Amino acid sequence: MHPLIHVAGSYRAATREAIAENIEAARQVGIKCARLGWYPVIPHTNTGHMETEAPGSDDDFWLSCTL
Numbered sequence: 001m002h003p004l005i006h007v008a009g010s011y012r013a014a015t016r017e018a019i020a021e022n023i024e025a026a027r028q029v030g031i032k033c034a035r036l037g038w039y040p041v042i043p044h045t046n047t048g049h050m051e052t053e054a055p056g057s058d059d060d061f062w063l064s065c066t067l
Helices: 016-035 045-046 060-067
Strands: 005-006 039-041
Touching: 016 039, 016 045, 045 060
Parallel strands: 005 039
Antiparallel strands: none
16 A cells, blocks of 8 residues: 655636646646655646636635545
């Protein structure tokens, strides 16, 4: 069994492009973790941009579900 690691970091940003940069930064950390033998859980990559694409969802929903 491999250790599980939760990758956390900045997600919000002023533009969709800047959010995409934050998602990619978290993904890169996840890759480094996997190379060390840890299994990364990366909410950024699991739900990226869904806050603007899921009708009726709000910021509190996404925050509480990924913490």
